[in-house]
Amino acid sequence: MSIEIRKVTANIGAQISGVDISEPLDAETVAALREALNVHKALVFDDVHLDDEGQQAFVRHFGDVTTAHPTVPAVDGAPNVLPVDSERGRAANHWHTDVTFVLNPPQASTLRSITLPPYGGETLIASSAAAYRDLPEPLRALADTLWAEHTNDYDYAVPQESLDEEQAAARAQFTSITYRTVHPVVRVHPLTGERGLFIGGFAQRIVGLSPGESRKILDLLQAYVTRPENVLRHRWSPNQLVLFDNRITQHYAIDNYDGAPRRLNRVTIAGDVPVGIEGKESHSIEGDASHYTTVAATTQAATEAGILAGAAAAA
Numbered sequence: 001m002s003i004e005i006r007k008v009t010a011n012i013g014a015q016i017s018g019v020d021i022s023e024p025l026d027a028e029t030v031a032a033l034r035e036a037l038n039v040h041k042a043l044v045f046d047d048v049h050l051d052d053e054g055q056q057a058f059v060r061h062f063g064d065v066t067t068a069h070p071t072v073p074a075v076d077g078a079p080n081v082l083p084v085d086s087e088r089g090r091a092a093n094h095w096h097t098d099v100t101f102v103l104n105p106p107q108a109s110t111l112r113s114i115t116l117p118p119y120g121g122e123t124l125i126a127s128s129a130a131a132y133r134d135l136p137e138p139l140r141a142l143a144d145t146l147w148a149e150h151t152n153d154y155d156y157a158v159p160q161e162s163l164d165e166e167q168a169a170a171r172a173q174f175t176s177i178t179y180r181t182v183h184p185v186v187r188v189h190p191l192t193g194e195r196g197l198f199i200g201g202f203a204q205r206i207v208g209l210s211p212g213e214s215r216k217i218l219d220l221l222q223a224y225v226t227r228p229e230n231v232l233r234h235r236w237s238p239n240q241l242v243l244f245d246n247r248i249t250q251h252y253a254i255d256n257y258d259g260a261p262r263r264l265n266r267v268t269i270a271g272d273v274p275v276g277i278e279g280k281e282s283h284s285i286e287g288d289a290s291h292y293t294t295v296a297a298t299t300q301a302a303t304e305a306g307i308l309a310g311a312a313a314a315a
Contacts (some may be wrong), residue, residue, distance in 0.1 A: 002018045003016065003017075003018045003019050003029065003032050003033070003036075003048070004018045004156060005036050005038065006015045006042070008040075008044070008232055008295050009229075009231075010229070011042055011123060011127050011130040011229060011230050011284065012040065012041045012042055012126065012127040012130065012230065012231070013041070013042045013043075013044065013125070013232035013234070014036055014039075014040035014042070014043055014044070014247070015043075015044050015046070015047050016033070016036065016043050016044065018032070019136055020047075021048055021050070021058045021241070022048060022049060022050055022054050022058075025058075025061050031153055033036070033061075033228075033243075034062065034110050034162070034191075036219065037108065037243060037244075037245050037291060038189075038191055038192050038245070039227040041125070041126045041127050041129070041244060041245050041248060041249050042234075042242060042243070042244040042245070042249060043231055043242070043243045043244070044234065044241075044242050045241045045243070046237065046239070046240055047177055047239050047240075048083050048112070048239055048240065049076065049106055049239055050112060050161060050241065050243045052078045052081045052265060053078075053284075054242065055081070055110060055112050055265065056078075056080055056081070056267050058110070058241075059110055059267045059268075059269055060105075061122035062108060062269050063269040063270055063271075064247050064267065064269070064270040064294075065128065065267060066080065066106055066266060066269070066270050067079050067080055067270045067272065067291065067292050068080060068081055068082035068266075069082050069099070069292065069305070070099065070102060070152075070177060070287075070291070070292040071083060071152070071173060071174055071175070072173060072174060073173075075265065077203065080267055081266070081267055082098075082265070082266040082267075082268075083114075083262040083263060083265060083266050084111065084263065084264040084265070084266050085262075085301060086117075086254070086257075086259070086260075086261060086263065087261055087263075088170070091234065093252060093253055093254060094101075094201045094252065094305065095124075095126070095200055095201055095222065095225065095250045095251070095252045095253040096200040096237060096250060096251065096252075097128075097198065097199075097200040097202070097204055097246055097247075097249065097250050097251075098199035098246050098251075098268060099268070099292075100150045100181070100183060100198070100200060100202045100203070101123065101150045101151050101152040101179040101180065101181055101187075101202045101287070102179055102181060102284075102287070102289040102292065102293070103181055103273055103282060103283070103284040103295055104270070104271050104273045104274075104282075104293060105246060105247075105271055105274070105297050106246045106267050106268035106269055106270065106271045106293070107245070107246060107247055107270065107271030107272065108240065108244065108245050108246050108247075108268070108269045108271075109244055109246050109266060109267075109268045109269070110241055110242065110243050110267050110269075111123065111241070111242050111245075111264040111265070111266050112240070112241045112264060112265045112266075112267075112269065113236045113237065113240045113241075113264055114200050114263040114264060114265055115241065115258035115261050115262060115263040115264045116237075116238065116262060118257075118259065118260060119256075119257060119259070120254060120256035120257035120260075121200075121236060121253075121256070121257045121260075121262045122235050122236065122254045122256075123234045123235050123236070123242070123251055123252070123253055123254070124231050124232070124233055124234070124251060124252040124253075124254065124265075125231070125232045125234060125242075125244050125249055125250070125251045126225050126226055126230050126231045126249060126250045126252075127196075127225075127231075127248065127249060128196035128197040128199075128225050128231075128248050128249060128250060129194045129195070129196040129223040130227075130229070130230040131196070131197050131221075131225040131227070131230055131252045132186065132194075132195045132196050132197050132224075132315040134227065134230070134240050135221075135224055139221070139232070142217075143185050143197065143221060143275075144185075144186050144188050144208070144277050146184075146185035146186070146206055146217070147182050147184055147185060147206070147207040148182070148183060148184075148185050148198075148199060148203040148204075148205065148206050148214075149180055149181070149182050149203070149205045149206075149207060149274070149285070150179075150180070150181050150182075150183055150202040150203050150204065150295065151178070151179060151180045151181075151202060151204055152174060152175055152177075152178075152179050153175045153178045153179075153203060154202075154204050154221065163251050164209065166266045169237075172313045175227070177287055177288075178200070178286055178287055179284075179286060179287030179289065180284075180285040180286040181282060181283070181284050181287075182187070182258045182282060182283055182285060182286060183202075183203075183282040184198060184268070184274060184275070184276030184280070185196055185197065185198060185199060185206070185221070185272050185280065186276060186277055187247065187248070187276065187278065188196065188277055189245075189247055189248050189275045190247075190272055190275070191209070192303060195277065196247070196248040197221055197222075197224065197225055198247075198274060199218055199221055199222060199250075200222075201224070203218055203239070204219075206228075214277055219248045223314055225250055226250075227286070236264075236304045246268070247271065247274070270293045270294065273295065
């Protein structure tokens, strides 16, 4: 196959053509896609015609598949597939990196279009590597030293009393197990060595600072992530799949479709334990996520690197 890669924006995103991801992929093709993901952070595949099993088969080219979510139910009969469904709770219209409240969040996520509203419903994906590069030197030096506590048990900026019955039930399900994990604010990507701001909506407190002080610093850093120049605004079409690097991006589902049905199916790839610039790993404070993903931190990056090296040797 002749893979074609077309940049979508300067800092993030590429359209991929010339590869049929519904078929088994050889090591050289997987390595080319991995390299494209390293460079562009988010890859868009059109006209994919995958079912849930096909989406999982594609994902397994890049690593082990997690279960759907630590607390949220999966698609019936597909324990590794999460329905991102507007009719199953409030839209995830907040900036976040997937499941950063566990010790080893997914290395990458895939979203596949199932049901689309007649308008709106775009997904924003931001490069946290570009955000880190944008930081003025004094802010970069500060960020390099910081660690943040991530948790799933917070109010998403919506007070509990403001939720309707369905929203309250969804929140109760989401927080049915409390997770608290400390991650570096600046994460080093295990394959590229790039530094990125590893924060987002689940990062609620800077270690050593008060909640108020933490919020001011997190908001300041987050403003660099969400600069328009660092964001891909993806408008969904039928039969699309988007693969994005969860280690060095954030995303946001825009709630701008007047309550119309919208559903994407998500499958995530098991990841490694984040590492800061001094080589120190994240650590868990509360919550066992072993039913969601095993902690294979020391082997995951080596496996990915081995795929790239093996393909290069065969070329």
